[in-house]
Amino acid sequence: MPHQIASASDSSDTHTVDAAEPSYRPGTDVSDIDERKLMRKVDLHVIPWLTILYLFSFLDRGSIGNAKLYNLEEDLGITDTQYLLSLSMFFIPYALFEPASNVLLKRLKPSVWLSSMMLLWGIVMTLHGVVKNFGGLLSLRLLLGLAEAGLYPGVVFYISSWYKRSETGFRVAVFFSSATVAGAFGGLLAAGIAKMDGVGGRPGWAWIFILEGIATVLLAIASFWIIQDFPDTAAFLTENERVFVIRRLQQDSKHSASGEVFRSEYVWQSLRDWKTYLAMGLYMGFDGPLYAFALFLPSIINQLCYMATQANLLSVPVYVWGCIMTCVIGYLSDKFGRRVYWNAGLFSVGIVAYIILVTSRTPALSYFAVYLAVSAIYPIIPNSVAWVASNVEGSYKRSVSLGMAIGFGNLNGAVTATIYRARDRPWYGLGHAIVLGYIAFGLFCTIAYAVLLKRENDRRDRHERDExxxxxxxxxxxxxxxxxxxxxxxxxxxxxxxxxxxxxx
Structure with missing residues (x-):
């Protein structure tokens, strides 16, 4: 049913404009297209390969946490402080380059830009296996951060360019669930590859990097042909299907879906928008905990009286549970909406989890709290991503806003990568307390974001913004x-x- 939109009041002397009128190629008849069948086709061409890409991205960046358990520090002759510094260095170029990368993604083909990034980080990952000292490790972590920088915000922006606002959360959840799969698979893979210790004169931890890096390079080469581009140019769609996809996005207030010529004003719109900065705080609230959790879960379990291989294996069911929760909550939040309530509930669960981790001195209770933590941290991310993306219109503005929010959030990984110090084990009270603070801040930003959005909607309902x-x-x-x-x-x-x-x- 067409709905009425206007920049005017509902009074008798106001003219309304029908938003459902096709504004993209109005002469094209698309009445014979089955929407459900077409969107299944889009899902199959867009989501699965992106999920594989992000799985390997998260697997590659997090594998150093698994490798650490197999004498990485001892073989390289580095201290715990140097190891933590190496982890932090990844996040600096990773965060700073994300906004610019998103603009480049919009101006270039996703198939070229995303695949090229993957090829570069696969090469850098492979080189981790031949590093010999602290300087080499530090340099490679910097290069890895730079090479991976545009993937996550780029894919989030790319997904938001294909789907309506009410459809984005579940797709991002499926895509992001590969991070939990990477955590589970990474532990299993590390436990198996570590048995190659001594092969070719390389230690077991080196083979973790080498084999994962080679696999990434091979996938990157395939990606040049597999990744699709934006709806208005995607090769797998017919001309009528392109028109249909773009029109349904325009009817969902994504009026720039038909293509947008770059103007610097779109970048300034994002920089002037209060939503951009509150979104940065929101992302800070979950990205800091995310990287602390992903990088140190094996070490946390290891210090609870488990051996290295046992610790890696015990991390598997934690991530499997996180994957299930991410997909389930992503589906439910799309179905029922009101993303603010989902975010507030998940952040609250995270607060409970880390209060337990701060106070517990029982391994079994701490292990249970880890399940609570993964139930909160991972599902929050796709829900928040979909929420922020749905509230920014204009493809270039959305790309910059997402890049800034995700970039700033990831920059906090440089902080949380250093908070689980060896001298604080086995309970890591300081690290858990800092993560608790991050989550509490994320809850505050969630509430503030919702309150201010509602206030602005009310102003528009009162016609205070009419042009x-x-x-x-x-x-x-x-x-x-x-x-x-x-x-x-x-x-x-x-x-x-x-x-x-x-x-x-």
Whole structure:
């Protein structure tokens, strides 16, 4: 059923504009297309390979935590402080390059940009297996961070360019669940590969890097042909299917889906937007805990009276549970909406988990708390990503906003990579307390984000944001909100700042 949108009031002297009228190639008839069948086709071409890419990304960056248990520090002659510094170095280029990478992804083909990044980090990963000292390890972690920088924000932006706002959460959850699979698979893989200790004169930890790196390079080469591009150019769609996909996105207030010419103003829109900075705080609240959890789970379990291989194997069921929870909550949050409540609930579970970890001195209780933690940290991320992406319109603005939020969130990985110090074992009280603080801050940002979004929606419902539209009589329109030749011009130029756009809670 067509719905009415307007930058005007509902009074008798207001003209409305039908938002359902096709604005992309209006002469094309797409009435014979089965929407459900088409979206299944899109799912099969877009999501599975992205999931594999992110699985290897997370597997590669986190494998150093598994390798540490097999004498990495001793063989390289590095101290615990040097090891922690090496972990931190990954996140600096990783975070700083993300916003720029997203803009490049939009301007270049995803098939080229994402595949090239993967090829580079696969080569860097392989070189980890021949490193001989602290300087080499530090340099390679910097290069790995730079090479991987654009993948996660790029894929999130890419997914948001294919699906409606109510469909994004589950797709991002499926994609992101590969991080939990990587955690589970990484432990199993490390336990198996470590048995190659001495083969070719290399220690077991070196073979973990070498074999995973070679696999990444091979997948990257295949990606140049497998990854699809944006809806308006995707080769696997017919011309009518492209029109259908773009129109359904435009009807969901994604009016830039048909393509957008780059203008620096779109970047400045993101930099001036309060949502960008609150989203950065929200991402900080879960990305810091995410990397602390992923990098140190084997060490945490190891210090609870388990041997190295046992610790890696005991991490497997934790990640399997995290994968299940991520997908289930991603589906439910898409189905029922109100992402603020899901976020608030998940952050609250995370707070309970880390209070237990801070206070517990019982291995079994701490191991249980790890399950609570993974139930909160991992599902929060796709829900938050979908929430933030759905509230930013304009493809370039969304790419910059997501890049900044995800980049700043990941920068906190440089902090949490250093908080689980060897001298604090076996209970790591300081590390757990810092993660607890991050989660509490994330809960605060969630509440603030929702309150301010609702306040802005209320202002638009009261017509305080109405623009002056040529040919439309609207006594409530105000010059300060802009003057435009038509509704299409207003919504395309203003994006989510357009008076007809409503933020999702």
């Amino acid at each position: 002056i539209i040529s040919g439309v009589v609207n006594k409530l329109a105000d010059e300060k909100n802009g003057r435009y030749s038509g509704v299409d011009a207003a919504r395309l130029q203003k994006g989510d700042e357009w008076s007809g756009f409503r933020y999702t809670l």
